[in-house]
Amino acid sequence: MIDVYTANTTNAQRASIAMLESGLAFTTHHIDLYQSQHRTPEYLAVNPNGTVPAMTDHDGPGGKPITLTQSVGIVWYLAEKSGCMMPESDYERVMVREWSLFLATDLYPPFAAQYYLQWAGIDASDPSLDVFTVTMNARYKHLDEQLADHAHVAGPGFSIADVLAYPMSVLAAREFPQIGALPNLRRWMDELCERPTIAEAMSWFADSGPGLDKVPEAWTKRLKG
Numbered sequence: 367m368i369d370v371y372t373a374n375t376t377n378a379q380r381a382s383i384a385m386l387e388s389g390l391a392f393t394t395h396h397i398d399l400y401q402s403q404h405r406t407p408e409y410l411a412v413n414p415n416g417t418v419p420a421m422t423d424h425d426g427p428g429g430k431p432i433t434l435t436q437s438v439g440i441v442w443y444l445a446e447k448s449g450c451m452m453p454e455s456d457y458e459r460v461m462v463r464e465w466s467l468f469l470a471t472d473l474y475p476p477f478a479a480q481y482y483l484q485w486a487g488i489d490a491s492d493p494s495l496d497v498f499t500v501t502m503n504a505r506y507k508h509l510d511e512q513l514a515d516h517a518h519v520a521g522p523g524f525s526i527a528d529v530l531a532y533p534m535s536v537l538a539a540r541e542f543p544q545i546g547a548l549p550n551l552r553r554w555m556d557e558l559c560e561r562p563t564i565a566e567a568m569s570w571f572a573d574s575g576p577g578l579d580k581v582p583e584a585w586t587k588r589l590k591g
């Protein structure tokens with residue numbers, strides 16, 4: 367049995383989708399960030415870093431329990447354990463790793479930085495935002511070009527890379543019109559939103575955040591220091 371600790375945030379949604387894709391048995395625990403449930407002693411005992419997602423597999427490697435707290439690590443672990451979300455050919459598997467790293471290290475940081483700065487109440491005209499906007503736009507353009515030639519992020523088939531890219535792209539397209547207007551990204555999102563695992567995972571806790579208009583003041587104060 368696997369315990370997955372998740373929420374309605376992009377990193378947590380990666381784990382939710384992968385959990386459903388894996389077909390493995392699991393129990394869901396909603397960690398409501400807006401109620402500070404990620405700061406309770408019970409949750410910090412699971413993930414001392416105080417972030418979502420987290421996952422405990424009580425039948426991990428060697429039959430021992432294992433807890434993971436990185437969305438990319440969780441998705442990758444569930445793929446390896448279940449044999450899902452991973453193409454069969456060696457070439458395509460290498461490309462899945464390549465694009466997963468692009469998403470984790472090239473695309474996510476400028477997206478997250480810009481998003482967090484807006485949460486912190488930094489004025490959109492502040493030049494400090496430009497560096498993140500320009501970088502995020504360039505990275506998304508690169509992803510859009512990849513999707514012009516490929517049905518999915520890492521190649522012809524659905525994979526880990528799609529799971530990692532989808533939730534943040536939905537949010538980016540919603541918050542940033544220039545991202546929402548990218549035609550190939552839009553085509554790929556329109557197709558994936560019909561996938562049953564994705565539709566279900568994205569609906570979990572849909573009545574809780576995030577949203578620029580719903581961020582608690584305590585968070586924006588913390589982000590401002």
Ligand SMILES: N[C@@H](CCC(=O)N[C@@H](CS)C(=O)NCC(=O)O)C(=O)O
Nearest residue numbers: 375376377417418419435436437438
């Ligand atoms: N690198 C981590 C990041 C996890 C993360 O920052 N999660 C956010 C929600 S998307 C969170 O829990 N934030 C609460 C906080 O930092 O207090 C991952 O990929 O899972």
